[in-house]
Each structure stands twice: as C-alpha cells, then as structure tokens.
Amino acid sequence: MPTTPQHARDASMVDEVIAWFSREARDLPWRRSDCSPWGVLVSEIMLQQTPVVRVEPVWREWMARWPTPADLAAAEQGDAVRAWGRLGYPRRAKRLWECAVALVERHGGEVPSDEDTLLALPGIGAYTAAAVAAFAFGQRSVVLDTNVRRVIGRAWNGLPLPALHQTVGERAHAAELVPASPEAAVAWAAGSMELGALVCTARAPRCGECPLASDCRWLAEGATGLEAAPRRVQPWHGTDRQVRGRIMALLRAAHVPVNISGHAALEDIEPGQLDSCLESLVADGLVRAADAERGLYVL
DNA sequence: AACCCGGGGCA
DNA sequence: TGCCCAGGGTT
Numbered sequence: 001m002p003t004t005p006q007h008a009r010d011a012s013m014v015d016e017v018i019a020w021f022s023r024e025a026r027d028l029p030w031r032r033s034d035c036s037p038w039g040v041l042v043s044e045i046m047l048q049q050t051p052v053v054r055v056e057p058v059w060r061e062w063m064a065r066w067p068t069p070a071d072l073a074a075a076e077q078g079d080a081v082r083a084w085g086r087l088g089y090p091r092r093a094k095r096l097w098e099c100a101v102a103l104v105e106r107h108g109g110e111v112p113s114d115e116d117t118l119l120a121l122p123g124i125g126a127y128t129a130a131a132v133a134a135f136a137f138g139q140r141s142v143v144l145d146t147n148v149r150r151v152i153g154r155a156w157n158g159l160p161l162p163a164l165h166q167t168v169g170e171r172a173h174a175a176e177l178v179p180a181s182p183e184a185a186v187a188w189a190a191g192s193m194e195l196g197a198l199v200c201t202a203r204a205p206r207c208g209e210c211p212l213a214s215d216c217r218w219l220a221e222g223a224t225g226l227e228a229a230p231r232r233v234q235p236w237h238g239t240d241r242q243v244r245g246r247i248m249a250l251l252r253a254a255h256v257p258v259n260i261s262g263h264a265a266l267e268d269i270e271p272g273q274l275d276s277c278l279e280s281l282v283a284d285g286l287v288r289a290a291d292a293e294r295g296l297y298v299l
Numbered sequence: 300a301a302c303c304c305g306g307g308g309c310a
Numbered sequence: 311t312g313c314c315c316a317g318g319g320t321t
Contacts, residue, residue: 047315047317048316049305049306049316049318053307054306054308055316086305089304089305089317089318090305091318091319092317095319122319123317124318125318125319126317127316127317127318128318143316145316145317146315147316165301193316194316196316197316201314202313202314202315203310203313240303240304241305241306242305242306244304245305245306280303300321301321302319302320302321304317307314307315308313308314309313309314310311310312310313310314
C-alpha cells in the first residue's frame, strides 16, 4: 500500500511522541522489564480513574503480598478490598479478586495474552484488555484512554477536549495511527498516554514542552476552547458515593463486625440514606452481614 | 446510551 | 474550594 502524504505526516507525529517518551518516560515499577503480566494487569485495574502517584505504593504492597494470580485467588475477598485502601471505586478490588479466581479456574493461573480472552475477564474492559496486551505482552493494540483521546483530539483534530463518549469514527482514527510494528505500537500507546498525563493535560497543557507543538492543529488554531468547554464534574459532598466511602472506611479499619446504623461516626448521615447505601454495598457484594439481627457487618 | 461508582491533591 | 483523573458494569 502506497504511503500518502497524510499518512506520512501521521507517522512523523507518532514518531515524535515515541522519541519524546524514550526520553521522558517515568520510571514506574510496572513498566520495568522484570514486571510480570500479572503486575501489569494489577496496575491497569488500579489506574482506572486513579492517578499514578496514588497507585504506586498500593501496587507495591499488593504485589509483595499476592505476587501471582493464585496468591490473590487464595485470599479472602475482604482482605483484597481492605488492601485496596483508599484508592477509590472499591468494586475494582472485588473485580480484581474475581479476575484472579477466573485466571486460576480458566487459564491455569496465567494471564492470557489474547485481547479477546482478556476482555472476558472480570474488571477488564476495552481499554484494559488493549493495555495488558500491549504492555504485558508487547502486542500491537489500540490503546485508547482519556489521555490518548485528548492528544489525538487536539493534535490531529483541533479539539480542546474529547467528546464525552467515544465514537466509532474516533476509534477508527485512533486505530489508523497505531504503527505497524508491535514495538512501535507499544511505544506509541505508552507515549501518547504519558504525553496526555504529563504535558497535554486537560486543564493546563504545557504546550511549550510538547513534542507535537509544531504539528498540533489545536495549538495552531490558538489553543482555545478550554474555558468554554463543559465540565464533567461529579458531585461529591453528601452523595451516596461519599456515604458508601465512609462506610467502607469504617469496615476496612475494623477487623470485627461493625454496627453501621448505630455508629457514632455516621450520626450526621440521614438514616434513610445510610441504610440505602449500606444495602447497596451488600448488593454489590462488597459488604456482608455478620449478624443481621444486630445490624453487624464486615467486609 | 445513560447512569452509577471514590478519593486525594493541587490550582 | 473547584476541579481532574491509565474505565467498567449494569440497565
């Protein structure tokens, strides 16, 4: 297939990002060559919606305690949820534990390298399957997270921020940009994510440090539109999510059953909300009743 | 497609 | 204090 000028320009920009990443990549434990596929998988689950700086210490503890899927699968789910600590979205901890069980039951305790097989595991969606295939096994895949979407959106399409949801067209464009060789594809995946995380940030991009500055359509057109862009803030104070988090924090700290509805630390929460949140945590399988008569609960 | 789910740290 | 973030699962 002949290379059109547009493709050549794409490839040049991709190469710029790869070269930048080779200089600027952070030294993270799950990027080291001695990190197992399991270590990569654990990091990817933890990094879903949680920044690197908060993940790293928890990841180290987790890998020291459960260095293989079989180790985690043999643990109690409650211990996994407790070890998750304050990373947030504790359902991820439950799913990671379920993933370890599935790896033992379906795959002999090994992390599969096939993207579709990964996709079938608990807690692994399109992004994580592509990321594990690339970073754990060096395979060519389309790694498309919010950082990559922002980089492509700005540099190629002149958009200040990506749309709320991925479109088929956006994914197709991202797929076109992935280099042919697996090595370059992996470097592009990691580099474009890193660029989005460190330079091409959502709120205050550091365009002066960007390897794509001379190619970026958004910068060429004035780098405007951030102020007018709609925010995607999720409410927090007083929400069910905050109440659920407070209940989980109490149960993580306790190693004996806890009376939630009569707990002094939760007195400021309206009883109806407290009860419904506790019920939702039980429904999610994160919390279980140790003594329903007395209202005692554990992880 | 819409909705729900944590939490910390920094501008 | 406002705001941002390496998504996935359910309905």
